[in-house]
Amino acid sequence: MSISGKVALVTGSTSGIGLGIAQSLARQGVHLMLNGFGDAQAAQAAVRAVAPAGVRVDYHGADMSKPNEIEDLVRSTLATFGTLDILVNNAGIQHVAPIEEFPVDRWDAIIAINLTSAFHTTRLALPGMKARQWGRVLNIASAHGLVASANKSAYVAAKHGLVGMTKSVALETATTGVTVNAICPGWVLTPLVQKQVDARAAAEGLSVDDAKKALLGEKQPSLQFTTPEQLGELAVFLCSEAAANIRGAAINVDGGWVAQ
Ligand code: NAD
Secondary structure, three states: OOOOOOEEEEOOOOOHHHHHHHHHHHHOOOEEEEEOOOOHHHHHHHHHHHOOOOOOEEEEOOOOOOHHHHHHHHHHHHHHHOOOOEEEEOOOOOOOOOHHHOOHHHHHHHHHHHHHHHHHHHHHHHHHHHHHOOEEEEEEOOHHHOOOOOOOHHHHHHHHHHHHHHHHHHHHOOOOOEEEEEEEEOOEOOHHHHHHHHHHHHHHOOOHHHHHHHHHHHHOOOOOOEOHHHHHHHHHHHHOHHHOOOOOOEEEEOOOHHHO
8 A cells, every 4th residue: 555645744844854754755645744943935845846746735833842833733734634644753952961051941842842742743643543544653763762872861851751652652552553653863964963063063173074973983883874865765664554563663773873
């Protein structure tokens, strides 16, 4: 069975991994509801550019830290497309600081956007998926959903929480046509990581290129960044019938990061 004609909501899809996943799904003929901050027009154009004729692309600017806006996002997706078959919980932010210096508002924002938003979208999308007896929930966690790094307490807590929630909801849906899985990328060179590269270059007096090498060398044995395209193609696979019995998995795409 092809996924052409299905409807996907990808949170945080104006940039980086979310945009890559939206493009991969669109290439398969999936209709898309995009979300995120920044240049929404450019994101819609980038998705439309790779989609076959007939694929519909819409956008909703919900702030994923706000439950009422998330409710409106899911309601609008259903109103616009009539269904919601594939939910990709991808929106996320990062802040790096030791815990005793961690700004309280950054902790709250990371937990809200990286973890709690997936609770809201999932609880709102699942009833329809179960009724239609088909659905896919893909939670974009992280290698930091499986192992930790210093100075990332909020992010590691949120991503471990997201992996835990993935397992729980996968069990709740185990006998249905809805599967729930997590994707755990290592380093992907998106704006979220570029900020960390730039901070490292500044702190250690390195060139940006050397800062990238240092980042990879520390954690990612392949010494290669994972790409949004690779994650997009994994998302397509997880939506296929071949993946119908992959449930509650946390699939690391991390150049060997968590194998160490
Ligand atoms: P990115 O900064 O390129 O994209 C983040 C997206 O989330 C953007 O579209 C942004 O507008 C959106 N967003 C941020 N706050 C939002 C809010 N309050 N409401 C709605 N949208 C919001 O980052 P990315 O690297 O593509 O990250 C995407 C996901 O992948 C995140 O959950 C991140 O934790 C995860 N991840 C990234 C990496 C990496 O190396 N880049 C590794 C593992 C996991």
